Amino acid sequence: MGRGLLRYPAVRDMYRLAEKVLGYDLLSLCLEGPQDELDRTRHCQPAVFVASLAAVEKLNHQQPKVVESCVAAAGYSVGEFAALVFAGALGFAEALYAVKVRAEAMQKASEAVPSGMLSVIGRREANYKFACLEARKHCESLGIENPVCEISNYLFPDSRVIAGHLQALEFLQENARKYYFTRTKMLPVSGAFHTRLMEPAVEPLAEVLKSIEIQKPLLCVYSNVDGKKYMHSKHIQKLLVKQVVSPVMWEQTMHSVYERKQGTEFPYTYEVGPGKQLGAVLKKCNLKAWKQYNHVDALEDEEAAET
Numbered sequence: 001m002g003r004g005l006l007r008y009p010a011v012r013d014m015y016r017l018a019e020k021v022l023g024y025d026l027l028s029l030c031l032e033g034p035q036d037e038l039d040r041t042r043h044c045q046p047a048v049f050v051a052s053l054a055a056v057e058k059l060n061h062q063q064p065k066v067v068e069s070c071v072a073a074a075g076y077s078v079g080e081f082a083a084l085v086f087a088g089a090l091g092f093a094e095a096l097y098a099v100k101v102r103a104e105a106m107q108k109a110s111e112a113v114p115s116g117m118l119s120v121i122g123r124r125e126a127n128y129k130f131a132c133l134e135a136r137k138h139c140e141s142l143g144i145e146n147p148v149c150e151i152s153n154y155l156f157p158d159s160r161v162i163a164g165h166l167q168a169l170e171f172l173q174e175n176a177r178k179y180y181f182t183r184t185k186m187l188p189v190s191g192a193f194h195t196r197l198m199e200p201a202v203e204p205l206a207e208v209l210k211s212i213e214i215q216k217p218l219l220c221v222y223s224n225v226d227g228k229k230y231m232h233s234k235h236i237q238k239l240l241v242k243q244v245v246s247p248v249m250w251e252q253t254m255h256s257v258y259e260r261k262q263g264t265e266f267p268y269t270y271e272v273g274p275g276k277q278l279g280a281v282l283k284k285c286n287l288k289a290w291k292q293y294n295h296v297d298a299l300e301d302e303e304a305a306e307t
Helices: 003-007 008-021 026-032 041-062 064-068 077-087 094-110 128-141 168-172 196-210 233-243 250-256 277-285 302-306
Strands: 072-074 115-122 149-156 159-165 181-188 219-221 269-272 294-295
Touching: 008 041, 008 077, 008 094, 008 196, 026 041, 041 064, 041 077, 041 094, 041 269, 041 294, 064 159, 072 250, 072 302, 077 219, 077 233, 094 196, 115 149, 115 168, 128 149, 128 168, 149 168, 149 250, 149 277, 159 168, 168 181, 196 233, 219 250, 250 277, 250 302, 277 294
Parallel strands: 072 219, 269 294
Antiparallel strands: 115 159, 115 181, 149 159
């Protein structure tokens, strides 16, 4: 895995610079592991950020017209930083440093409280907010003060991620049928991201973003916080901080991006970076838009991908 990278000098340069910014060899961690270290929030977020932009370089090398004619970008959670670098709003090294600070602060916040994230697929009757309310009441009955249990990600119709105290999530799993949840699955993450349990991470990120030069994006970039386009640099600075403790409005973002008059053709969509989860979500949100979807992964060896 990863031999394909050697074909793109710009990608090699990116990982060299990342090693200087981060203080460890991100590329060897991505390619050789160990997996449990790569899965840690402090390493995972920089890895996703750099791999996403490395995939853009690969796409630019293979199909430069695609990158030149791009009109909009969006990134899921930490991917939003990569989208803003691509759009010219942030410099690569400065954004990576901000991601490093964000990741380390979120890791620290998640270690302070036993918490997690639960992926839920529900029937039409499912009332996620009511289920969260009851889960918080259950936590209070156990003596947990100010329990957290709230929607942290809107994925696609009938699918949410709920995050909060572990006891709340266990309660929801045990009572899944009562709330019309057809499937629940704990996510392999260390904490309740995009909830108020991440508040300790707000200040460190806010401080870093104040010291970074942020430009107006050269193309439309959609925010996770409200699913709308970023307007100016102060707007970006404010919402990137807010995003840490706010739900990711991905379903709403997909509707904003792909809103079209009837009969209008859908654009080509490229998911750049590791995994095809966003493509799977797009298929559930908008099947017609998904038909023009492609995936590009810089760390994938082309020969392996073709076999």
